[in-house]
Amino acid sequence: MTENTHADTPATAADENRLIAERREKLKALRAQGIAYPNDFKVDSFAGDLQAAYEDKDTWSAEAIEAAPRQVAVAGRIILMRGQGKVSFVQMQDGTGRIQLFIHQGTLGEDAYNAFKRWDLGDIVGATGTIMRTKTGELSIKVESIRLLTKSLRGLPDKHHGMADVEQRYRQRYVDLIVTEEARRTFVQRSKIVSHVRRWLEAEPRRFMEVETPMMHVIPGGATARPFVTHHNALDIPLFLRVAPELYLKRLTVGGFDRVYEINRNFRNEGVSTRHNPEFTMLELYQAYATYHEIMDLTEGLIRSAAAEVIGNTVIEWDGATIDVGPAFRRWRMEDAVLELNPEIKPGELRDREAMAAHAKRLGIQVKPSYGWGKLLLEIFEATVEHTLVQPTFITDHPVEVSPLARESDTDKGITDRFELFINGKEIANGFSELNDSEDQAARFQAQVDAKDAGDDEAMHYDADYIRALEVGLPPTGGLGVGIDRLVMLLTGSSSIRDVLLFPTMRPEA
RNA sequence: GGGUCGUUAGCUCAGUCGGUAGAGCAGCGGACUUUUAAUCCGUAGGUCGACGGUUCGAGUCCGUCACGACCCA
Numbered sequence: 001m002t003e004n005t006h007a008d009t010p011a012t013a014a015d016e017n018r019l020i021a022e023r024r025e026k027l028k029a030l031r032a033q034g035i036a037y038p039n040d041f042k043v044d045s046f047a048g049d050l051q052a053a054y055e056d057k058d059t060w061s062a063e064a065i066e067a068a069p070r071q072v073a074v075a076g077r078i079i080l081m082r083g084q085g086k087v088s089f090v091q092m093q094d095g096t097g098r099i100q101l102f103i104h105q106g107t108l109g110e111d112a113y114n115a116f117k118r119w120d121l122g123d124i125v126g127a128t129g130t131i132m133r134t135k136t137g138e139l140s141i142k143v144e145s146i147r148l149l150t151k152s153l154r155g156l157p158d159k160h161h162g163m164a165d166v167e168q169r170y171r172q173r174y175v176d177l178i179v180t181e182e183a184r185r186t187f188v189q190r191s192k193i194v195s196h197v198r199r200w201l202e203a204e205p206r207r208f209m210e211v212e213t214p215m216m217h218v219i220p221g222g223a224t225a226r227p228f229v230t231h232h233n234a235l236d237i238p239l240f241l242r243v244a245p246e247l248y249l250k251r252l253t254v255g256g257f258d259r260v261y262e263i264n265r266n267f268r269n270e271g272v273s274t275r276h277n278p279e280f281t282m283l284e285l286y287q288a289y290a291t292y293h294e295i296m297d298l299t300e301g302l303i304r305s306a307a308a309e310v311i312g313n314t315v316i317e318w319d320g321a322t323i324d325v326g327p328a329f330r331r332w333r334m335e336d337a338v339l340e341l342n343p344e345i346k347p348g349e350l351r352d353r354e355a356m357a358a359h360a361k362r363l364g365i366q367v368k369p370s371y372g373w374g375k376l377l378l379e380i381f382e383a384t385v386e387h388t389l390v391q392p393t394f395i396t397d398h399p400v401e402v403s404p405l406a407r408e409s410d411t412d413k414g415i416t417d418r419f420e421l422f423i424n425g426k427e428i429a430n431g432f433s434e435l436n437d438s439e440d441q442a443a444r445f446q447a448q449v450d451a452k453d454a455g456d457d458e459a460m461h462y463d464a465d466y467i468r469a470l471e472v473g474l475p476p477t478g479g480l481g482v483g484i485d486r487l488v489m490l491l492t493g494s495s496s497i498r499d500v501l502l503f504p505t506m507r508p509e510a
Numbered sequence: 511g512g513g514u515c516g517u518u519a520g521c522u523c524a525g526u527c528g529g530u531a532g533a534g535c536a537g538c539g540g541a542c543u544u545u546u547a548a549u550c551c552g553u554a555g556g557u558c559g560a561c562g563g564u565u566c567g568a569g570u571c572c573g574u575c576a577c578g579a580c581c582c583a
Binding site for chain 1: 511
């Protein structure tokens with residue numbers, strides 16, 4: 001057998017080990033034969049398609065398959081090998097699924113079979129042969145030729161325990177996707193959900209148009225959140241990664257694109273948790289001549305159709321709760337919800353700043369002098385109501401104080417035409433009738449600037465160009481924001497946002 | 511930011527009362543012509559996250575730090 005010559009094996013990584021060194025020796029031998037990284041293998045079939053085509057074992061018995069011979073060329077990664085002397089079984093995985101390769105020395109020839117025997121788990125191979133069914137009924141490819149297309153230098157994780165360390169699963173997602181079927185399925189689902197959302201929004205009668213607006217803002221706006229800052233060298237100005245696309249999308253509605261949406265990343269300079277990632281994906285849409293009631297209808301329809309068409313069921317298990325997005329979502333005014341779950345608060349106290357401050361203190365909420373009754377109402381809502389909202393619930397009619405971009409109610413001053421959707425205690429969506437009164441918006445911006453001056457570093461900036469756009473005229477418009485990551489969490493039953501982000505933000509490796 | 515838990519072979523994990531580091535898988539050598547986590551025989555593989563302390567002696571006890579998970583703010 002081959003002699004080990006470790007002395008001239010280059011170490012390329014700190015975690016280089018003996019197993020890698022052994023594989024490097026095999027790669028060296030392949031290089032010497034001039035067949036290390038071939039690039040001319042042509043694939044004509046895929047594992048998942050073949051499994052589906054021959055799924056019916058009665059129609060496609062071993063004899064029936066033999067009577068209708070089919071020649072295929074497949075390629076993928078070796079994830080399991082069972083050698084048995086002069087015959088071997090290989091589980092090969094491609095982008096669509098897995099299929100067994102039946103490798104017989106007599107069919108392949110002795111030299112080719114011996115070469116194959118030196119390959120490792122994780123190697124990527126290309127094989128040609130005919131479809132067959134083995135004695136035990138497993139669909140297989142009787143291999144006539146097989147080539148090593150890419151040598152894998154690193155072993156795969158334990159074949160039955162997989163990758164248990166979640167940190168490694170996030171850091172080395174490329175390995176996680178090879179060995180964790182559930183992870184692969186979640187990201188396939190995510191792709192289908194996003195694709196469905198686009199098709200559904202663009203279909204009749206909705207006819208939304210997808211647009212792309214700046215990710216780098218001169219003035220960060222559209223949400224109360226701390227931004228990331230960067231610097232543009234040529235212009236010598238600071239630029240802010242966007243916290244929301246809202247103000248640009250509404251500029252487009254001013255411009256006459258009166259049904260627009262954008263699905264893209266937002267960036268907020270905040271902590272990392274099972275519900276938060278510094279960059280996250282948001283759907284925002286704006287529909288002229290719609291009110292927040294119609295936007296609630298649209299939100300419901302969007303989520304219901306995504307569940308039905310992508311998951312195939314409107315009933316979803318999520319973190320121990322059984323959630324049904326099939327029936328109409330409850331719509332509950334924020335003040336009513338707070339009153340119902342806080343019997344100590346009397347209706348007359350809701351808009352009394354001092355009474356609400358006393359209730360907030362009783363609940364252990366830190367009350368800042370700048371808080372008005374609106375902010376206190378929101379704080380009490382978050383402390384006492386939010387976590388109880390398991391089935392889909394629209395909380396509506398938020399205070400003006402905490403809704404700087406939403407239209408004030410015509411009938412109830414101090415309250416906006418706004419809603420937030422909660423499912424299983426998590427905020428999934430936020431929408432409102434847009435504030436299109438430029439003078440009101442100017443006053444709201446000024447209030448935010450005053451709050452910022454008073455030390456609130458999440459408060460908004462004054463965006464004079466946005467006011468100019470409103471002065472040109474924003475039609476009456478309804479808007480919506482949906483956290484796509486959280487929607488995917490719901491629809492895939494994932495309990496951490498990191499399970500639906502391919503590469504979640506992590507501290508750099510030590 | 512606070513609390514709890516974790517970090518041991520390439521992977522998954524044991525490690526008792528502080529006394530010379532263990533298993534399965536993967537690897538390597540061998541047997542095996544229909545396996546399904548194949549099986550069987552043999553074999554090699556360790557900076558016990560890092561640093562410091564206690565001790566005759568530390569994977570184990572104490573402290574600090576790093577990274578991660580979960581919960582709370």
